Amino acid sequence: MTSRGRSTGWWVVWGLVVFLGIIHYDFWYWDDRTLLFGFLPVGLAYHAGFSVAAGLVWASALKLAWPHRLEAWADEGS
């Protein structure tokens, strides 16, 4: 990936993180007591889904904005 591509990747990553940070507040289910599948409180399901989404966002972040040259810089010490 070119330097420009990685720079765009960084903006995408930051956008996703800020987006996740905002929706983590959970505007929709603050006072909702619905039980999904008869047992799972909807507010808990929302944040459990959020945890999975966070894992997926980080997986894509690693693809988009991985600091490829950092390892060589660390190895230089020389």
Added chain:
Amino acid sequence: MSLAVGDVTPLWIILGYLALLVGLGFVSTLNFRGTSADYFVATRSIGSFLLLMSVFGTTMTAFALVGSTGKAFQSGIGVYGLMASTSGLVHSLVFFLVGIKLWAIGKRHQFVTQVQFFRERFESPFLGTLLFPILVLLVIPYLLIGILGAGAVVRGVTGGMFPDTFAGQPHPVTGDMMFVGAIPPWLSGLVVCGVVLSYVFLGGVRGAAWANALQTIVFMITGVIAFVMISQKLGGMQAASEQVLANSPKHLAREGLIGHGQFLSYALVPLSVGMFPHLFQHWLTAKSAKSFRLSIVAHPIFIMIVWVPCILIGIWAVGAGIKAPGGNVNAVLPSMVKGLLSNPVLTGVLTAGILAAIMSSLDSQFVCLGTMFTHDVVVHWVGEDRFTDKQKIFLGRSFIVFIVAVTYLLSLFPPANVFDLGVWSFSGFASLFPLVFAAIYWRRVTRAGAIASVLVMAGTWIYLFYQGLIAHEKTEGDFLVAGVMPVTVIFLASAAALVVVSLMTKPPSEESVARFLPPREVVS
């Protein structure tokens, strides 16, 4: 199989688990390379899986099992959003933005401790001297909570086992004898300290990483087993949740149990992982930057696997009308396992799981403090060239024994509200986050700004700590400042001091900055 009073089966399972841990400790020392670099940072050779397990095991304390259940019992399902899913996002963010970069800087400069990094980064021995006692004092309550928690859990499950040996203690109000025949905390604390010491003394941070891998697997599986068994006893998941809807519907949502400001400001607490000295040391053990990838992706999912079952158990306990023993919500999970399941094997397995969560944090903290005393005090003040490699290992081991002994002795005379210190410890570390973030990203940050940030953080923390824990009457729930967590005020004060003083003082030389901040094309 039911649990009769005096049945020692749970104790045998706990002892079997501890023996397995000691055995694993000896096996892991077969890989010990005999160098100080291996003892303190595992020769920077830890791969993805071991890094994930050791970092996750270190960040998840017993709170992940018993505390989460108790907190949900108290404040409902919103606890997951308050503490768990926030941590999943923020921890991975910190691993990605801070952990990888500190690993690279640590490898380039051969650092072993956090204080070494800050001292060199800001060319300030004073900053290192200032930070050292603050970091140690913030870790100590964290250690004490672990040892005291282990003592309380073992005492809870061994009641009635040895009535001729342990007479118990009188109730402070009624005078009736409590915990008759139970193994007292001084003895279980001694055993836990001894077990942890056995594998960290021999194998250092590598021994801790191996043990953490086993312990993380144990406490994750334990939580799921407890969840399945308890839900069956309550008539299935649907019946258990419907009981909550019927008896305490407020526990199914956040409204009325968790404030909006409290929910938002709690997101600052997980930033503490950026300044945990024991996590810094684990980051330095990574074989390469790529070793971090699995931790970054899996960490939020692992948190979900551990926390969701415990949150559900906590609200189900409310629905089933279960009372917190002695008003202690942290005793809800152990008492449900003991009272509801009445199965000695399960009681033993769950107790082993709780001890695993406790010890997987204790071991890293013991190694870390031993490393800090060795490198930041003795080697720094006497001189690097005055010690051979073997002598550094000897110093490290001696300090680990010293730290374990002091912590154990402190646990025999705990302050009354030691369990309330946890969030204050985390708030202190989180409020130092602006310092570490600026140190690796902001070229304009100055030595004076860094020192001002630490001093303001310490002053604000002490003031609010006094207000929250000493001057005020203890109330239900968290101590808040204008509706938000105290960490908000401390964090903002620390960040403001860092920025304002840095902008008012002379910028550092470009050569000084270039030693630690790689050129932009390297990191973008």
